[in-house]
Amino acid sequence: MVAALKRAPVGLIFMAVVFVLLLGSLVVMGDAAQNSERFERLYVWVLLFNSLALVIMALAICVRLLRVSRQVIRREPGSRLTAKLLVLFVGLSLLPVTIVYYFSLKFLDEGIDSWFDVRVEKALEDALELSRSSLDLRVRQHARQTELLARELVDVPETLAALRLRDMRESSQAQELSLFGANNRIIAYASGERVQRLPVLPAGEVLLILSQGNTYTALEPVYESGLHIRVVTQIPSRDPTGDGRILQAVYPVAARMGVLADSVQDAFSDYKAFAYLRVPLKQSFNTTLSLALLISVMTAIWAALYFSGRLVAPIQELAEGTRSVAAGEYHKKLLVTRNDELGFLVGSFNSMTATLAATRDEVERSRRLAESQRMYLETVLQNLSSGVITLDRRLTLRTANAAAAQILEVDLERHLGRSLEEIGQYSRVVETFIQALQGRFNQREPEWTEQLTVFGASGRKVLMCRGVWLSYGGGLRGGPVVVFDDITTLLQAQRDAAWAEVARRLAHEIKNPLTPIQLSAERLQKKLQPHLGPEEEQVLRRATHTIVQQVEAMKAMVNAFSDYARPPAMTPSPLDLNRLVREVVELYRHGDSPVRFTLALHESLPTLTADAGRIRQLLHNLIKNGLEALEGVSGGELELATCCIQDAQRNMVEIRVRDNGRGLSEDMMPRLFEPYVTSKHRGTGLGLAIVKKIVEEHSGMVWAENPAGGGAQIVIHLPLSGPGSLHVEDSDVREVV
Structure with a gap:
């Protein structure tokens, strides 16, 4: 029981207490209406208490109604169902209560009116008069008897008065006889009770009646033992100047007669009281009944609000849970607080979310595994020296690694989703690549190998291509995967x-x-x-x-x-490349030389780790080759430039040697760095071959190109000794010697 109370909401407990207090106050009001004294003392206070309690209930109902209306306006889950249940519950409770209230008021008015019938009042008055007449007859009889006894005591002396009173009491069947003298002096006393008590002395008003020559008779309680007839009379005296004596007699009244007389008297008194309170009584009963109606209606409304909310609460929780599941919160659990069908529904929802969460987690694990495998494959592909591209059946580029972009000399990441023909518009290498492999793509051979030659900005490239067509389950065929290597260096x-x-x-x-x-x-x-x-x-x-x-x-x-x-005998050491360039160029300065040397050296060029002798030989060969290319050219100019660059993997130093001669022929460009390839009559064809060998000894790259301004240019990239050396200011020093 205590645990149940602890689990019960505070609002429910509070309203239950208010309801019980209201019921108790209604009981008190109904009881007060039965008694005029209690009615006047309690009715107003009880009415005030009921009014205050009803105001509290009305406020609680208004708060809940306002909350429900806001929920309906905001279209919260379950709000419309709550409103429907509220209307249904209130309608079902109001209809029977209203009918009962109407007929109760009608019967109450008619019933109260029937209580105060004229015949009933006449009967009560007659009964009361009958009881009074009967008692008056007995009183008169005992009065005459007492007067006779008083005459018998006229000549009785005081010494014999006690004996005489005893005999007279027994003969008259009186309960008590008392003889008083002047100033209420007790002369003699005779009583039929075992317990002897002092007689009741006549009061002043009794003596006044006696002084007027009358006999005092009364029906009154004596010694708290029921009603008795008390008779007090004056004893005649023959001596006018003598002290008058008084005889007091107490006669018992039959118990049955007393009870009946009291009952009739009480009934008549109550009837008169009710008759006096007839209109207030009607108002009291009507007010009590109206309060009971209000309490019932307001309790029904509050209970409808409360229990409709309790009924709809699981549905609201289910709606919120459904929204959470829709938002991806599959681990949300709803609290099961009921053992009915709604509780079963909430439990089923929890089972469903648990299943969905397990499925989602499994899918997430599979996705992460697939993602890790994809990243692993992507990392492998990105670090492969071979170029890899995947195409769909329409030869649209799906994926490509960095080596493919480097070999084909185009940023393939920007062209994902485009066909190779569209990409060929941006790259001459890709265009040649497509033209060479178009036949393989059209034949759709499962596997094939092809060696092809393409021409790009860095010259001629020989590619070894291997392709395979992907196939899926069910006999479906996908697009080709092409793996190619630049074997130019290998060849x-x-x-x-x-x-x-x-x-x-x-x-x-x-x-x-x-x-x-x-x-x-x-x-x-x-x-x-x-x-x-x-x-x-x-x-x-x-x-x-x-x-x-x-x-x-x-x-x-x-x-x-x-x-x-001969094999290289490298002795690498820190080298100031700009200084070495100046020293080598200084050797070729001649006053009558028609060639003008121009130096564009990076002012803050980092230190290069290289073999100074081999680099010096490289510069001699390049300058000599440039001077030979400028023979017969008027206004010949040879430019040597250094700068810092950064490719995707490392920092490099770039050396450019450019002349403004006739340039290089296209057919010689692919074989320019091979031995015994020369366009000079006296050349051996080993100068540029040795240059290429020295560059490769230093893990660098070299190529030749014809710049846009004319002439020929040899470009060399040599790696720096370490990372971080590239953080220098971008400033050049241009010298003409």
Whole structure:
């Protein structure tokens, strides 16, 4: 019981207490209406209490009605159902209560009017008169009897008065006889009771009646033992001057007669009281009945509000829970507080949300697993050196990794969802790539391999492509996946290795006989010169000079072969690249040189870790190659520039050597850095090949291009010694020497 009260809402307990107090006050009002004294004392206070309690109930009902109306206006879940239940409950309670109230008022008015019938009043008056007449007869009889006894005591002396009174009492059947003298002096006393009491002395009004010559008779309670007839009379005296004596007699009244007389008297008194309170009584009963009606109606309204809210509360919770589930909160649990169908519905909702939460968690785990696998595959793809692209059946680009964008020289992330033909409009490499693989795409071979050559901004590229068409379950076929590698460097390395082997053999086969040839020619000149005439001596000198000169040229070529073929012996150290560029350019300054040198050096160029000797040789080869390209060009200009750049993976130092000559031919561009490729009549074709080798020794990149302003340009990227060196101010120093 205590636990149930603790769980009960405070509002319900408060209203229950108010309802019980109102019922108690109604009981008090009904009881007060039965008694005029209580009616006057309690009725107003009870009415005030009921009015105050009804006001409190009305306020509570108004608060709940206001809350329900706001919920209906805001269209909260369950509000309209609450309003319907409220109207239904109130209607069902008002109709029978109103009918009962109407007929109760009618019967009450008619019933009260029937109480005060004239015949009833006449009967009560007659009964009262009958009882009074009967008692008056007995009183008169006892009065005459007492007067006779008083005459018998006229000549009785005081000494014999007690004996005489005893005999007279027994003969008259009186309960008590008392003889008083002057000043209420008790002369004699005779009583039939076992307990002897002092007689009741006559009062002043009794003595006054006696002094007038009358006998006092009265029906009054004596000794708290019921009604008795009391008779007091004066004893005649023969001596006019003597003290008058008084005889007092007390006669018992039959108990039954007394009860009946009291009953009739009480009934008549009550009837008169009710007759006096007839209109207030009607008003009191009507007010009490109206209060009972109001209490019943207001209690019914409050109960309808409360219990409709309790009935709809699970539905509101279900609606809120449904909204939460719709918002993705699958772990929401509703409190099951009932054991009925609504409680079963709430429990079913909790089971459903638990199932949904478990399913969602499983889906989320699967999604995370798929996402982790996708990220893993994406990370693998992004870190692959091979380019990977996936297409759909309409050859629309779906995915591409960074290597594919680098090889095809276009930002493929910006073109996802476009066809390869559309992307080809932005990239020459992609256009060539599509044209080369269009036949493979049209044939739809399950697997294929293709080697193709494309041309981009950095020159010719050789790509090894491998493709496969994806297939799904049910025989459905998806789009192709193309994996391709830029094998230009690999092929170039293979050619470089072959040329290095050739160079080693040539250096070995050619350099060995060159020295004997030179020595033999010089010895012939020395031996034959004294024995020849002037003309023959001149011919011998020219021939010997030619042989020695060609041998020196052959030695220079063999030394170049040796430089290209020998393995690198790197001695890297911190290098100030700008300073090295200035030192090398200073060696080519000539007062009569037609070529003008321009230096555009980054003022805050970071320190480069490199082999100073190899970098110096690289600069010599590039400057020499540029000077040879500017032969016969008026106003020749050779520009050397350095700057800092940053690609996707590391910080780099860029070296650019540009001339304003005729530029490079397109057919020579792909093979420019291969050995023995030259456009000069006296060139060996090893200068740029050695430059490329030195750059690769330093993990850099080199390529040639024809800039928009004309001429040719060699671009070299060398990695810096560490990250963070790139945070320098962007300022260049331009020098003309």
